[in-house]
Amino acid sequence: MNTEIEFLKQLETDLKDVAARETTRMERATLQGAIRKNTGRGWTKVVGVAAAFLVVAGAIGFVFGGGGIMSAQDSDKFQQVGDAVASDGGRGGGATHAPMPAAAPSTANDSSFDSNGDPVFDENLHGLASGRQRQQQDLSKIIRDGRIGIVVPDKKFGDAVGDLTFIAEKYGGFVISSSTNNDRSGTFVLRIPAKRFDRAIGDIRDLATHVRFQEIKGDDVTAEFIDQQARLRILQARKALLFKLFQGATTTEEILRMSNQLDDVQLRIEQIQGQINFINDQVAESTLRVSIQEQNAPKAAPQTDVDNPDLGSSVDLAVQGFLRIVGAVIVGLGYLIPLTLLGAIVWFVVWTVRRSRAIS
Amino acid sequence: MEDQRSDSELLTVSATEPGAFAVLYRRHAEDLLRYFARRTLDPESAAELTAETFAQAFASRTTYRDTGANGVAWIYGVARHQLGRFFRSGRVDRAARRRLGMPERDLPPEDFERIEDLVDFAPIRGAIAEALATLREDHRDALRLRVIEQRSYPEVARELSCTEENARQRVSRGLRRLALVLQEKGLQPATEKES
Numbered sequence: 001m002n003t004e005i006e007f008l009k010q011l012e013t014d015l016k017d018v019a020a021r022e023t024t025r026m027e028r029a030t031l032q033g034a035i036r037k038n039t040g041r042g043w044t045k046v047v048g049v050a051a052a053f054l055v056v057a058g059a060i061g062f063v064f065g066g067g068g069i070m071s072a073q074d075s076d077k078f079q080q081v082g083d084a085v086a087s088d089g090g091r092g093g094g095a096t097h098a099p100m101p102a103a104a105p106s107t108a109n110d111s112s113f114d115s116n117g118d119p120v121f122d123e124n125l126h127g128l129a130s131g132r133q134r135q136q137q138d139l140s141k142i143i144r145d146g147r148i149g150i151v152v153p154d155k156k157f158g159d160a161v162g163d164l165t166f167i168a169e170k171y172g173g174f175v176i177s178s179s180t181n182n183d184r185s186g187t188f189v190l191r192i193p194a195k196r197f198d199r200a201i202g203d204i205r206d207l208a209t210h211v212r213f214q215e216i217k218g219d220d221v222t223a224e225f226i227d228q229q230a231r232l233r234i235l236q237a238r239k240a241l242l243f244k245l246f247q248g249a250t251t252t253e254e255i256l257r258m259s260n261q262l263d264d265v266q267l268r269i270e271q272i273q274g275q276i277n278f279i280n281d282q283v284a285e286s287t288l289r290v291s292i293q294e295q296n297a298p299k300a301a302p303q304t305d306v307d308n309p310d311l312g313s314s315v316d317l318a319v320q321g322f323l324r325i326v327g328a329v330i331v332g333l334g335y336l337i338p339l340t341l342l343g344a345i346v347w348f349v350v351w352t353v354r355r356s357r358a359i360s
Numbered sequence: 361m362e363d364q365r366s367d368s369e370l371l372t373v374s375a376t377e378p379g380a381f382a383v384l385y386r387r388h389a390e391d392l393l394r395y396f397a398r399r400t401l402d403p404e405s406a407a408e409l410t411a412e413t414f415a416q417a418f419a420s421r422t423t424y425r426d427t428g429a430n431g432v433a434w435i436y437g438v439a440r441h442q443l444g445r446f447f448r449s450g451r452v453d454r455a456a457r458r459r460l461g462m463p464e465r466d467l468p469p470e471d472f473e474r475i476e477d478l479v480d481f482a483p484i485r486g487a488i489a490e491a492l493a494t495l496r497e498d499h500r501d502a503l504r505l506r507v508i509e510q511r512s513y514p515e516v517a518r519e520l521s522c523t524e525e526n527a528r529q530r531v532s533r534g535l536r537r538l539a540l541v542l543q544e545k546g547l548q549p550a551t552e553k554e555s
Contacts, residue, residue, distance in 0.1 A: 005475065006468040007407045008389045014462045015385055015414060019378035021461070026376070 057332030058325060064335060141225040143282045144194055146216035148201060149291040150208030157184050157294050160207050164188055164290060167203045171196035173285070185293035197286040204290060212291070225279050232272045239265045367431030375422045385414055388432055392439055394478040399443060401484075402536035403475035407467045408452040413439045415456035447543045450536075472528045473513065481507055484542075491541045499534030506531045 003009065152160040161180075168175050173192035180186030192200045205211055242265060246258040363383045365373070374381040392413060396406035417438045424434055445453055454464075467475075481488070488507055492500050498520070505516045506527075517527040 003390050005390070005393065005407075005471050007465065007471045007475075008393060008410070010465050011389065011411050011414065012382065012385055014411075014465070015418065016379075016382050018415075018418060018460045018462060019374075019381055022378040026378070 053336065054329055054333075057336045058329040059332065060335045061328030061330065061332030064331060141220070141222045141279060141283050142194075143219040143221055143279075144197055144216065144286040145219070145288070146197070146201065146214070146286065147289040147291070148204060148214045149212035149293075150204065151210040151212060151293055151295055152207060153209055154294045154296055157186070157292060157297070160292050161186065161188070163207050164190070164204065164292065167200055168192065170203075171200045173200065176287075182298070184297035185291070188290045188292070190288040190290060191285045192288055194284055194286045197288070200288065204288075207292075209295065212293075221279055221283070225276065228272050228276050228279070232269065232276065235265055235269045235272065239269060367435075368426045368429075369431075371421060371424045371431040371434065372426055374418075375424070378418075378421075381418050381421060384431070384435070388435060389414070390478075392435070393475065395436070395439060396443065397475050397479045399539065400446065400536060401479060401481075401488075401539040401542075402532050403472045404467050404532045405446065405452055405536050405539075406475055406478075407471065408454075409439070409442050409446060411462070411465070412453055412456055413442050415460050415462055416442065419456050419460060447540065450540055469525060469528060472532065476506075487542060488538060491538050494541050495534055495537055499530055499537060502527060502530035503534040503538065507535070 150160075157180075161178075165175055168190045171192050173190055173196070176189040176191055178186060178188045190200070201214070201216070205214075239262065242258060242262050246255070246262060249255045249258050363370070363380075365380075365383070367384060367387070370380045370384045374384070389410065393406055393410045396409040396413075397403060400406050400409065413435065417435050420438070424431070442453065457464075488503070492503060495503065501520060502516060505511045505519055506513070511519070513524050513527050513531075516531070517524045520527060520530070522530075
């Protein structure tokens with residue numbers, strides 16, 4: 001620039017400084033970007049490989065850990081249901097949540113119960129069951145509940161209700177409650193002895209032209225039952241000891257104190273006995289909700305006793321789903337890590353052999 | 361060696377190669393200063409506006425899109441915007457220079473006359489004489505001596521019994537005020553076409 005104006009010369013210097021600073025800034029940004037890009041690319045690869053590894057592990061876990069639908073816990077529960085409750089030969093198959101156990105021999109003496117109301121399993125009829133299995137079966141306390149929705153032909157609702165009551169009585173159960181809608185549809189709550197539960201469901205299915213839904217759930221309360229029994233035994237021992245001391249008491253003060261303690265222990269024994277009885281009762285008899293509707297019956301108002309999803313159950317389901325996936329990944333890693341190590345060893349051997357050949 | 365690239369190319373390249381902007385500056389700085397001087401009549405304001413325009417253009421160079429027109433037209437667009445702000449507010453914006461970290465520079469004394477030389481007062485002397493009445497007395501006397509009678513700054517300083525620097529300031533402020541008055545009256549000080 002051929003100018004005599006000093007201000008313009010100064011301004012040119014200033015602009016050059018700014019341009020130089022800008023160039024430096026851009027170069028630094030480019031360098032940092034490249035570093036970040038390269039570093040990021042490295043991390044991306046590591047993360048990608050790790051993610052792929054976990055996905056494969058999860059897939060393997062789902063395949064080998066119960067078909068990807070049931071968790072190991074569910075499988076156990078299902079197994080306990082199958083073991084604890086005698087099946088009617090799989091007639092009531094098609095359960096959505098707890099599939100029917102494999103066909104087990106039917107008992108000849110279905111109404112056999114022990115003094116606690118527990119179903120008694122005849123060893124002769126469970127010919128294939130070992131003694132240990134039988135012991136496990138006897139200890140298991142499973143509360144079974146279910147619900148089933150069936151469709152009957154038009155104008156057959158009354159007959160179906162009659163048949164349902166007959167089925168309940170036939171298997172030693174009864175109808176707790178019922179509600180009907182225009183004599184064309186209704187809901188019934190049945191209590192059925194647990195060991196005849198599956199046969200009852202099978203008979204109810206026979207009434208239907210179409211089964212809308214069926215769901216059977218098993219709740220394992222064995223641990224709670226054993227816990228209560230242990231408490232009961234301790235309290236009974238304590239009661240016996242206190243009774244001995246009570247008999248040996250000589251002063252009024254001692255007698256009163258012992259009496260109070262005995263009363264207290266007795267009260268607690270009765271409470272625990274009540275809980276044990278309740279569990280036995282729940283185990284001995286299953287609750288079955290039956291919805292019957294005619295083929296072309298108008299849709300009834302939603303039943304309040306039907307398990308509607310709520311926020312709490314959704315959260316539970318979400319947590320359950322998350323834990324299942326984590327569990328599947330862990331199971332899969334159990335398979336994948338040894339396989340990967342084996343592969344690495346094979347690769348190392350092959351690589352070493354090739355290298356030694358190349359050197360020679 | 362003279363850079364053969366066109367203004368548009370330089371502007372485009374300067375987005376990734378900031379040094380290219382200096383070539384553009386060297387090509388057009390004096391013309392832009394003249395452009396401002398003939399419109400503001402004030403060397404100080406013209407210099408400040410030139411600096412701010414180039415700073416603003418540099419800061420916004422990445423937004424330039426080559427549409428086929430000469431790239432310098434884009435810089436004159438920035439210049440017109442700056443001039444409009446100057447006439448509206450009566451002062452030169454410093455935002456772009458501050459943002460770029462450019463130092464504040466006063467106009468060197470010798471540049472006053474050099475920049476005034478860029479302004480061709482002849483066609484606007486009549487308008488200036490009419491507008492003088494609106495100015496403060498000290499500014500009016502300074503302008504009359506410097507612009508109408510074309511005295512040198514030492515003579516103006518002597519006549520007004522002040523320093524040369526003070527005489528320049530009076531002339532500069534008087535001219536700035538004069539340009540604003542002429543602008544308000546709709547009288548364009550500059551008569552030449554823009555580049």
